[in-house]
Amino acid sequence: MTQDKDQILEEVTANEYKYGFSTDIETDTIPKGISEDVVRIISAKKNEPEWMLEYRLAAFAHWKTMEQPNWAKLKIAEIDFQDIIYYAAPKQRPKLDSMDDVDPELRATFEKLGIPLNEQKALAGVASVAVDVVMDSVSVATTFKETLAEKGIIFCSFSEAVQEHPDLVKKYMGSVVPYTDNFFAALNNAVFSDGSFAYIPKGVRCPIELSTYFRINAMNTGQFERTLIVAEEDSYVSYLEGCTAPQRDENQLHAAIVEIVAMQRAEVKYSTVQNWYPGDKNGKGGVYNFVTKRALCKGDYSKVMWTQVETGSAITWKYPSCILMGDHSEGKFYSVAVTNNHQQADTGTKMIHIGKNTRSLIVSKGVSAGKSQNSYRGLVRINKRAENARNYSQCDSLLMGDKCGAHTFPYLEINNSTAVVEHEATTSKIGEDQIFYCNTRGLSTEQAVGLIVNGYVKEVLNQLPMEFAVEAQKLLQISLEGSVG
C-alpha cells in the first residue's frame, strides 16, 4: 500500500498546471533592465503627471540603497534585476469603447481562464462580480463600471485612477505601505505599471464583489501591480484577487503592493486565490511572489479581513497585515498555504494593535507535500497605549510524506499588561488510520486525502465568497490529491 501511495504521489505531482498555456499576442515591451531611464519610460508610457514620476524616482533612488531581505526561511536563487523586463503590455486599440472591443485573442485567453469579460453574458446569470483584468503590465478591461458608478463607487485600473482621480491617489497611495517599507515595495513603487483602484463612498455597501484578475503572459517579464482600496465611513466591500501565469522554464518575478484604508465602521474583506505557476516537479521555473499587503484600520470600529488560499508560486513571501489604529477596530487573517514538489512559502501576517479595545484573529493552515517547505511567520504587536487588546492565533500544519517541512515562527510583542494574547499551534500528519477509515467506506486513498485536507482547511474556505470557495476547493484537490506517503 505504501507503494500505491508513492505511485499516487507520483501521478499527482505529474499533474499538469492547468493555466500553463501562453497567449500569442503582440506585446509592447521595453528593453530589459532597470534604471532611472526605465522608470521615466514607464511613467511616460502611462502619460503620468509629474508628481507620479517624482514619486517613482524617489522610490527608485531609495531602492538602490536597499538590499534584498534574507531573513525568510527561503532558498532563493540570485535574482538578476537587470535581466527582467519591467514593462510589457498587450497591444490593442488604444481606446476601448465597450467590452466588445477587447482583442479577441485576449478575450479567448480570459474565457479559457474562466474570467468573463462579457458583461452581457455575466448579466444573463446573476451578476455578482465586477472584474478588473490585468495582463502583464496593464489593466485590459474592467467590467460593470457604470453599474458601480451609479452608487458612487469608483472601480478602475490604477493608471486610470492616476488620470481621473489624482487627488484620491495622491492622498492614499503610500499611506499604508510607504516606498521605504521594504526592498520589494520600493521596487514596486519605482516600476509598477498598473493594478486596481477601488473607492467606496461613505455609507455605501458595494452590492457586488469586486475582483482583480492578474495574469502574467509575456516572457522574462516581471509583474508589478498595485491595488489601492479606500473604504469611507460606514461602507462595505468584498474584494477578490486571482492570479495565474503560463508555464515557463525561467522564474518570473511578481512584486505587488496592496493597500487598504478603512475609515470609521467601514468593513473590507479581501480574498485571494493565488495560483501562479509553481514550477515543474523538479523545481524548474515558477513565479517568485514577493508581495506586500497591508490594511490600515484607520477609523474606530473598522474591520478588515484577509483570506488567502496560496497554492501557486515557486516562492511565496507574503504577510497581509492589519494596522489596528482606530479604537475597537478588528483585523482577521485566514490563510491556507499549500506547497508541493519544490515550492517554498514563507507567509503569515502582522497584527499591530495601536487603538484601544482592538481585536485580531489569525487562523493559518499550512499543508506541505513533496519536498516543499512551508513556514508561518506572524507578528502580534500590542502597543503601549492599546488598552484591552485581544488576539487569538491558531497555526496548524499538516504534513504529507516525510520529505517536506513545516515551520512556525510566531513573534509576540506585548507592551500593555491589559492585553490578552493566545497562540495555539499544531502539527500533524494525515493519519493512516483516517485514510483507512475512509477506504473501508468505499473511498479511494486519493478521495480520502482530498476530503481530509478539505476538512482541515474548511474553517478558512468558509470565509471565502461562494464561487471562490468552490474554485479553491477544486484547486486544493488538484494540488494535493493523494500526495501522501
Place this chain on the structure above:
Amino acid sequence: MLEIKNLHAKIDDKEILRGINLTVKPGEIHAIMGPNGSGKSTLSSVLAGSDVFEVSEGSASFYGKDLLAMPAEDRAREGLFYSFQYPVEIPGVSMVNFMRTALNEHRKYNNLKPYTAGEFLKLMREKKNLVEIDSNLTNRSVNEGFSGGEKKKNEIFQMAMLEPRVAILDETDSGLDIDALRIVANGVNKLKSKDTATIIITHYQRLLDYIIPDFVHVLHNGRIVKSAGKELALELEEKGYDWIKKEFED
C-alpha cells in the same frame, strides 16, 4: 458468501492468525469470541483490508471474488462493511458529505447513477430513524467530539446507509452503556435479512443477549478452536476462557 480458508497473517514476522477457516452464508449471524490477544481484531482488520498486517498464507473469497487481492475500498464497494472498535475522527468533514461521497462511490462501482441531493437526504432520514440516531449527529464532522456510544451508533448508521452483504462488527459493544447497547443491537437486528450476514467480534456474551447468533466460534492463538451454536457463548460466560486456554495450549 464469505469463505475463509487457512488464513495466516503476521505483523513484523510475528504470526497472529495461524490458519483460520470460516464460512459465512447469507442470512447467518456468526459470533467470534476469544480472550485478549487471540487474534479477533486482527482477523477483522485483515478482512477489511488493513495494510498493517501481511497475509502470508491462505485465501478468502467473497461472492466468488478474491477478497485479499482487492484494495480496501473495493472490498467495501463489493459489500463488506467493517465497524471499527475505535472509529476514527475526521475533523472538518461533515457526516453528510462523507456519507454521500461514500454512497455514490458504491453506486458508481455498481454502475448506478449517483443519488441526487434530495434522494440522498431522504434516504438518510429513513436510515436515521431506523437506527434511532440523533439527527444532530449527522450534522457534525465525522466522529469528531462524539462520545464512545455516539461513535458506535454512527458506525451502525453508516452500515444502514451502505447496506452491506456482510458486516463485521469489531467489539461494537465495548464502552457502551446498556441503552446504547440496546440501540446498536436493535439497529443490527433491523438490518438483518436473508441476504445479509453479520460477523460479531466480541469479548463478552452481553451483546449476544440482544443479537442471537447462529454460530459461536472461539478464537485462540490465531485459530478457531471451537465452533458451536449460541449455547457456547453462555458456557464461555460461565466458565471464562481459561478452560479453552488449557485445552488448546500448545
